[in-house]
Amino acid sequence: MPSPLICPSILASDFARLGEEVAALETAGADWVHVDVMDGHFVPNITIGPDVVKALRPHTKLPFDVHLMVAPVDPWLEAYRDAGADYLTVHPESGPHLHRTLGRIRQLGLKAGVVLNPGTSLSVLEEVIDLVDLVLLMSVNPGFGGQSFIPSTLKKIERARALLDAAGSRAHLQVDGGVTAANAGACVAAGADALVAGTAVFRGGPPAYADNIRALKTA
Numbered sequence: 001m002p003s004p005l006i007c008p009s010i011l012a013s014d015f016a017r018l019g020e021e022v023a024a025l026e027t028a029g030a031d032w033v034h035v036d037v038m039d040g041h042f043v044p045n046i047t048i049g050p051d052v053v054k055a056l057r058p059h060t061k062l063p064f065d066v067h068l069m070v071a072p073v074d075p076w077l078e079a080y081r082d083a084g085a086d087y088l089t090v091h092p093e094s095g096p097h098l099h100r101t102l103g104r105i106r107q108l109g110l111k112a113g114v115v116l117n118p119g120t121s122l123s124v125l126e127e128v129i130d131l132v133d134l135v136l137l138m139s140v141n142p143g144f145g146g147q148s149f150i151p152s153t154l155k156k157i158e159r160a161r162a163l164l165d166a167a168g169s170r171a172h173l174q175v176d177g178g179v180t181a182a183n184a185g186a187c188v189a190a191g192a193d194a195l196v197a198g199t200a201v202f203r204g205g206p207p208a209y210a211d212n213i214r215a216l217k218t219a
């Protein structure tokens with residue numbers, strides 16, 4: 001099995017030292033930096049905005065994978081492009097016209113991602129499969145780090161993998177929420193090629209990041 005891309009969620013990092021944290025992730029072997037943007041409206045938590053993403057950009061060369069939990073999302077796309085995002089991932093529930101939103105993200109020169117909550121049907125993906133570079137399946141309900149992986153996600157990963165392969169799509173299939181070394185192997189076996197992990201990467205502080213990332217890659 002090829003090793004997955006590891007995308008640490010900085011939601012679990014030390015917010016007082018964010019610049020050092022993203023630099024440490026690069027040194028530790030992370031592939032992307034996953035940035036959880038929460039507005040206190042679409043999800044019951046507030047995190048960071050485009051100014052923080054912009055401030056972090058000089059601290060690492062890793063791609064920024066920005067998971068937008070913001071509604072309405074459309075007015076914010078350009079600000080994250082200008083801040084240095086590489087991937088913008090949106091929930092279908094965060095705006096009235098998902099197809100238009102994904103097209104707009106690509107028009108801005110970015111990679112477009114769609115993210116499906118545990119309760120959102122994969123049928124949404126069928127309608128936009130040619131417009132996405134990344135499919136993110138939530139394995140927890142969004143809003144907080146440190147939650148437990150919902151086991152039924154594994155079957156959903158298999159079904160999403162089948163849809164992507166049938167369509168000849170080369171989009172990444174990413175999983176987010178409660179990912180640990182104990183379930184990472186099952187996610188990859190089911191067809192995921194990118195794993196988001198917050199708690200499992202940042203546990204133990206900077207000296208542990210490289211081992212934590214290696215454990216996820218080789219699980």
Ligand SMILES: O=C(CO)[C@@H](O)[C@H](O)COP(=O)(O)O
Nearest residue numbers: 142143145146177178198199
């Ligand atoms: O988008 C989210 C939560 O809404 C995630 O990216 C979490 O932040 C992942 O954290 P862990 O579950 O790995 O601690």
Ligand SMILES: [Fe+2]
Nearest residue numbers: 009036067176
């Ligand atoms: Fe996320």
